[in-house]
Amino acid sequence: NAGVTQTPKFQVLKTGQSMTLQCAQDMNHEYMSWYRQDPGMGLRLIHYSVGAGITDQGEVPNGYNVSRSTTEDFPLRLLSAAPSQTSVYFCASSYPSGSGADTQYFGPGTRLTVL
Amino acid sequence: EDQVTQSPEALRLQEGESSSLNCSYTVSGLRGLFWYRQDPGKGPEFLFTLYSAGEEKEKERLKATLTKKESFLHITAPKPEDSATYLCAVQADAGGTSYGKLTFGQGTILTVHP
Numbered sequence: 058n059a060g061v062t063q064t065p066k067f068q069v070l071k072t073g074q075s076m077t078l079q080c081a082q083d084m085n086h087e088y089m090s091w092y093r094q095d096p097g098m099g100l101r102l103i104h105y106s107v108g109a110g111i112t113d114q115g116e117v118p119n120g121y122n123v124s125r126s127t128t129e130d131f132p133l134r135l136l137s138a139a140p141s142q143t144s145v146y147f148c149a150s151s152y153p154s155g156s157g158a159d160t161q162y163f164g165p166g167t168r169l170t171v172l
Numbered sequence: 173e174d175q176v177t178q179s180p181e182a183l184r185l186q187e188g189e190s191s192s193l194n195c196s197y198t199v200s201g202l203r204g205l206f207w208y209r210q211d212p213g214k215g216p217e218f219l220f221t222l223y224s225a226g227e228e229k230e231k232e233r234l235k236a237t238l239t240k241k242e243s244f245l246h247i248t249a250p251k252p253e254d255s256a257t258y259l260c261a262v263q264a265d266a267g268g269t270s271y272g273k274l275t276f277g278q279g280t281i282l283t284v285h286p
Contacts, residue, residue: 099276
């Protein structure tokens with residue numbers, strides 16, 4: 058299994074441009090999530106999905122859109138990039154364990170710079 | 173609002189010098205507390221899940237413990253390859269609405285010198 062894969066690894070955008078960060082998992086996990094990581098702030102949840110066709114907002118959703126048409130894929134769209142969206146983006150997938158806690162497995166990340 | 177605070181922000185150890193990292197949390201109800209390791213330029217790597225106070229888990233030189241307010245990651249006789257950022261996260265017990273949602277602390281940067 059490849060686990061969670063993310064593309065691209067690096068991206069530079071100009072203010073106002075749009076782009077899609079790709080995330081795919083081959084573990085048949087129900088849940089998928091997007092986080093951003095900024096220095097000194099830990100990981101913050103952007104959007105998450107509990108299954109195909111079901112998404113919801115996390116802590117910092119503004120400026121981002123998501124959709125989930127398949128179990129495997131969960132793309133993150135930046136509608137109009139801003140310098141404040143310069144960050145490292147991580148995608149994660151998980152499944153419900155018998156205890157009720159779902160352990161998340163992370164992709165390698167996409168480092169995004171907005172000029 | 174769920175909150176996670178990790179201390180110290182950075183920790184420098186000599187090889188073989190044991191120590192502990194702290195994770196204090198506030199959550200309405202705890203479904204799980206997680207520890208991750210993150211190497212520079214990589215995604216977080218899962219280490220442990222703890223579910224209830226009193227629980228302990230071990231993996232090589234690492235041992236995680238949990239109380240009702242905090243968790244400790246004990247590192248025994250660390251080696252330089254243990255150098256990394258260690259992240260703590262919680263999942264609240266909010267019925268079906270907490271799946272896929274973790275709240276992370278800011279991490280502890282551990283450096284082990286030979």
